[in-house]
Ligand SMILES: Nc1ncnc2c1ncn2[C@@H]1O[C@H](COP(=O)(O)OP(=O)(O)OP(=O)(O)O)[C@@H](O)[C@H]1O
């Protein structure tokens with residue numbers, strides 16, 4: 001019996017600006033623990049839009065979203081923020097680190113926010129994640145002084161800090177060269193194999209998708225193969 | 227919950243933009259400095275001006291007004307009771323200036339717990355004989371000790387000693403202007419003629435300068451018994467009793483009470499000097515208005531800088547929200563930034579305000595009419611400092627509130643998609 005981490009049930013989404021455009025139509029799928037799932041599809045088919053809904057950041061949709069078997073639809077903003085903090089890790093295409101902080105502090109922030117461990121413990125865990133990703137040397141550097149590939153690895157370390165149920169990525173390798181994107185794939189692969197980490201990654205990169213456990217293919221706001 | 231993290235993030239955002247932050251803080255510092263200085267100076271001035279009058283004025287003055295009797299005989303007559311009587315050229319008859327039964331009144335005042343003290347007084351019109359010409363003047367008979375305790379008489383003695391008029395018999399303290407007219411030095415003996423034509427000689431023991439030139443040109447002081455001698459009156463003859471109360475606000479009602487109780491006229495300070503209150507309160511109002519205007523301008527500065535900061539930090543706000551910080555957390559971060567600018571700038575402003583007031587306090591300010599004042603008056607009232615810091619926190623939190631709310635409403639999806 002596999003444990004369900006994420007379930008999307010009949011999700012519809014449309015934009016009303018300036019005219020009503022249906023972007024997602026009846027999206028149904030689920031992700032089980034330890035799965036490495038990729039979402040592919042042509043540009044503009046609604047992948048990012050779907051991911052923002054699944055990540056609880058976008059609440060303006062129809063249908064139901066369950067994370068860890070708990071219904072997210074209709075929950076309060078503060079409550080959803082807590083879910084994102086505790087159960088979801090993010091990796092974006094444009095690394096999105098806080099430039100005011102060091103690499104280490106960037107990784108620590110969601111951990112400090114969760115407030116489950118003491119600051120010293122969070123720091124220790126952050127160092128472990130950085131070591132695992134082979135970037136512990138960068139720990140005390142300022143976040144805006146490191147390379148794009150390094151930034152993406154820092155973002156992954158940050159996503160991991162609270163041991164989330166699922167890591168979501170919107171084209172995390174989209175902005176990287178072949179060598180760096182292979183590195184990122186290797187990290188993801190290791191996370192599923194060694195730590196049974198659940199991953200849901202949107203990608204354009206066909207070779208990247210083919211190496212994952214499962215591909216969800218989208219077209220015009222619908223899932224065409226799963 | 228998790229306050230230290232909020233403060234930590236706020237501090238990092240602040241330090242990353244320390245130049246703008248500093249400018250915002252300097253705006254607050256400047257306005258608080260001016261606020262404190264203005265209020266201290268204005269209050270000092272108010273106290274000085276009020277003191278000129280209030281310190282010397284009794285809260286209630288008991289006296290007997292020389293005035294025509296309101297009960298004229300014709301009105302009392304049965305025959306003309308019902309008619310309307312016109313009487314012209316009424317003169318003040320037989321009434322005396324003396325306060326009847328002054329000893330009993332003073333005893334009653336001594337026992338009254340609302341009364342801080344009283345001092346008896348009487349005056350004599352005299353001519354000072356200065357060679358061929360006579361100069362009119364007034365000799366006030368006072369109890370020096372009480373007069374000093376209650377009405378700061380000693381403060382106005384510029385030369386000589388106030389207590390000498392009670393120690394040296396037949397001595398007098400002259401108004402500065404009067405002494406100049408008479409060319410009288412301390413130690414000189416003056417000849418004077420009373421209204422009844424009797425000659426006396428009094429020894430000059432000091433000069434008196436009240437701040438009001440016309441007053442100093444005619445007034446002089448001697449002990450009560452000396453003046454009683456000048457008038458040829460017995461030892462219980464008193465024309466005025468000056469009363470100082472513990473609470474000045476009670477003067478009008480107590481004046482009415484004393485009027486009936488002691489069968490004398492009683493005038494309260496509020497009636498005698500109505501214009502002073504108005505002057506002080508308007509000056510205070512103006513200084514508060516200017517101070518608050520300055521603070522509001524500083525508030526707009528903070529508002530602008532925070533708004534700019536939020537536009538610059540959109541990405542950071544989005545990522546904070548994506549990684550689990552709620553809108554409320556983000557709001558608290560920015561309010562904390564605003565408050566620390568307000569607190570830091572405000573406290574600095576208090577110090578500078580104190581410094582600037584001390585500088586003003588050192589600037590020489592000499593005027594012939596105010597002998598006791600050497601520098602500009604400054605009132606170091608702690609209340610101004612408290613009001614200053616509270617106002618700076620209130621304006622900065624208002625200035626911070628709107629940008630902070632805007633930050634809390636930032637939609638991370640929009641920012642992330644927009645990249
Ligand atoms: N705020 C918006 N208002 C109106 N239409 C929008 C808005 N955001 C996205 N869309 C439309 O929704 C559709 C899906 O966009 P989305 O970004 O999800 O595509 P995508 O699959 O992620 O594309 P890409 O692979 O290029 O990232 C697009 O047609 C886009 O124009």
Ligand SMILES: [Mg+2]
Pocket residue numbers: 047048049
């Ligand atoms: Mg996209």
